[in-house]
Amino acid sequence: MLRREEIHGALSAPALESMNFLNEIMSRYPAAISFAPGAPNPSLMTGLDLNHYIERYVEHLETARGLERDAARRLLCEYGPSRGIINDLVSQALHRDYGLDVAATSVVITVGTQEAMFLVLHALFASPADVLAVATPCYVGILGSAKLLNISIVPIPESADGLDLRRLAEAVREVRASGRRIRALYVAPDFANPSGTTMSLEARRELLQLAEREDLIVLEDGAYGFTAEPGFEIVPLKALDVSNRVILLGTFSKVCMPGVRVGFVVADQAVRGADGTEVLLANMLAAAKSMVSVNTSPICQGIVGGMLLEHGVSIAALGETSGKLYRQNLLHLLESLDRELSGVKDVTWNRPKGGFFIRVTLPVPADFELLERSASAFGVLWTPMSLFHLDGSGDNEMRLSCSYLTLGQIEAGVERLGQLVRSVQT
C-alpha cells in the first residue's frame, strides 16, 4: 500500500481528472457523432504495407551510406543513436519545404512531439524561477510535460490574430518584477490546437522581435502547417529566426500516422559553458533522451523514412493527400455551421484556413453538463474549451474537430448541434 501524498503531485492533478471525466462521458456514448478526437482520419489508416516502406528506407541506406543490405536491415532492428537515424531526411525536408537551413546534427528524432516537448522543457527549465508562457487556450501536451517537471505556467490570451503580444510583453515585465523570468514561450502559429487561430506574418515578426528584446526562447509547434490551402504560405517562426531563439517541434503523427510515434525537434542553439566550450543543444537533448527512452524505434523511423523518400523527401508532399482531406472536412464543417447555425442568436465561430479545429461560442456554458445532455438527447459529442483554458475563461466555448469524421457525419453532427443549440435558446 502506497500513500498518495508520497507520489508525484502531477499524477493526481485536477486536469487529469477532467480528461478522465471527458473520456468517461465519451465511452458511454459510443454511437454518438464525435467532434472531440483530434486524431487522424480513419480512411487514411488502412492498407499500410510496413515492409514496403522499410525496404524503401533500407535501399536508401544502401545508396546513401554504402551499407550492405543485411547491415542496413540490422540497423533497424538494433539499438541506435539517441539522436535518431532519419535526421538527414528531416533536415532535407525542412529545407525543401520551408527553406530552413538546419544541419542533420541539429535534429533529434523523438517519440512523437510529446517527448520532444518533455526533453526541451527538462533541459531549459533548470531553475524553479523559470516560467513557461503559453497561449491560452493551450494544447494539453505541453501542459502535461510542464506539470511533470513542476514548471510554472503563465497563460497569455489569444487574439483573433493568434497570441496577444501586448499581453505577452506585460507578462514578461510582471514575472520579472516578481523575481522570476519567462524563460520560454510555447506557441503553435499555424491553425493552433484547440483554437484554430493562425499568426499573421507581421505578428510572427513582432513576436520574434519581442523574444529578442526580452531574451525569450520560442518553442514553435508546427503540427498543422501541412493542412494549409495551396497558396496560403506557411512561414515557420524558425525561418524568420535571425537571432536563433526558436526551437522547432515537429510530428509525423498527422502526415504519416500516430502509430509510429515519431516526432522531432530542431535545436541548433549553441550552449556555452563557463570555460568557453560550446555544445549544441541538440546533443544535450539527445543525451537526455538516452535516459528517458534510449532511442526512438528505428523500425518506426524506417517506416517514416521510407514514406518521406517516396514523397521526394518532403513533409509537405507526404501530407498532401491527408491535407486535402482535412481541408475538405474543415470547409464542410464551416458550410454546415453556416447553414445550420447562421443567425442563431449569440452563437458564433471562427473561420480557420486550415488545421483540425473550430472554436464555437454559445450563449450558455459549454460544460460537462451540456456535453452529457448533448450526448444523451442529441447524439453528438465535442470538447468543452474550458479544458484548454488556463485563465478561467472559455466557459461558453466548444472545440469542434473535423479530422476524424466523414463528410456525412460532419453534416449530420452539425444538424444535431443545431438541435442542441436551439434547445438552449429558449
Added chain:
Amino acid sequence: MLRREEIHGALSAPALESMNFLNEIMSRYPAAISFAPGAPNPSLMTGLDLNHYIERYVEHLETARGLERDAARRLLCEYGPSRGIINDLVSQALHRDYGLDVAATSVVITVGTQEAMFLVLHALFASPADVLAVATPCYVGILGSAKLLNISIVPIPESADGLDLRRLAEAVREVRASGRRIRALYVAPDFANPSGTTMSLEARRELLQLAEREDLIVLEDGAYGFTAEPGFEIVPLKALDVSNRVILLGTFSKVCMPGVRVGFVVADQAVRGADGTEVLLANMLAAAKSMVSVNTSPICQGIVGGMLLEHGVSIAALGETSGKLYRQNLLHLLESLDRELSGVKDVTWNRPKGGFFIRVTLPVPADFELLERSASAFGVLWTPMSLFHLDGSGDNEMRLSCSYLTLGQIEAGVERLGQLVRSVQT
C-alpha cells in the same frame, strides 16, 4: 547562445563524458574485436518480416476482441491508450513463465525498460529526502533516469551472491539517521549487467524480508532471466513478493529486438489518498507516460504481440533460440578465458550461469589508458568496470560482454586479451 549553467545539470555530467570518451575510443578502432556492446547478436537480427508479425497480432485482435480486420489494423496505426495494447499478452506470459498472477490492468507497456524506470522513479520520488539504493557496479540506465530527476543514489556493494544485504541494512539506518530515507532499491537479481552475478533463492527471500522490515520498494529488473540454462530455475522477486513491494521491469529488446523499443512495468500496488480512495500505481504511471511519450508505438507493440503469439504467449519460449545462443557464447567465453588466462598471476573472473557479462579482474588498472593500448596494440575492446561503479572501486576490473560476437571472434578476442594481460605482467 545559451549558457550551460542555465541548462539542467544532468546534461553535462561527468558520467556522460566518460561514456562519450568510451564511444570515441571504440569509433577509432572499428576493426577491433569488441567485448564492449551488450547488444543482441547480429545473427538474430536478420530476415524479420514485420508484416507477418503484425498480421498475426491483427488476427488475435479479431479473435480475442471481436474487431473487424480493418479496425484491428487501424488500431495499430492510430493513437492508443497510454497503458498499451498488449498488456493482456504480457500478463498471460508472466503467468505462464513464472506463475505470476498480475492483471493486465497492472501492466504498462513502455518505450523499453528505460522509460519504465524513468516513470517509476518520477512517480515514487516525490520528495528530495527520498534516496534510491542501487547495487554497485550498476546498470547505467537506472543511474541516468535518477540523474535526470535529481534523485540521490546510495550505492550498495555486490557480493558474489549478489547484493550485500548487510550493507543494505546499514545504509537504510545511515540514511534514516541523516533525516532522509531509502525509498526504493533497484536490483537485477538474474545475471546482472554489468557484473553477471545472480541472487540465490535464499538471498531473494532475505532481501524481501528486509524490504518489508524497512518499508522499501523493490524495483526488479528481469532483463536477462531468459538466458538461464534449462534446469536453472529463475524465481523473480515478484513471485516471492507476499507484501506487494516489488515493481517488475521487463524488456523485449533482448528476446525480440531492441529496434521495437518495447518494455513493460508491472505496478499492481494500490495508492491510497488521504480521503481513503485508491488508485492503482499502474494507472498513475500510464498518466505520467501520457505526458512523456503519449503511448508506446502500437505498431511495435503489434510486432511484439505477434511474436509472443507465435511462441505460445511465453517470453521464455520467445527467448529460447536467442537464450541458447547466448549460453553457448558465454560458455565459449569462459572456456577461452580458462585456456588463455588460467594461471596468469592475479587475473581472475567470475563464472555466471547466464546473461551477457563476465567480470575480469586484472593486477593493473583497467582504465581508458589500458583500453586505448588494448585497442591500438592488440585489436581488442572491452568496458572499464569503473564506469559502472559508484563507490570509486572496480579500478582493476573489465566487463566482457559475449552477446555481440561469433564463437570465432570470442576465441580470437580472448587470445588478444591474453596478449594484453601478459604485456602488463612484466
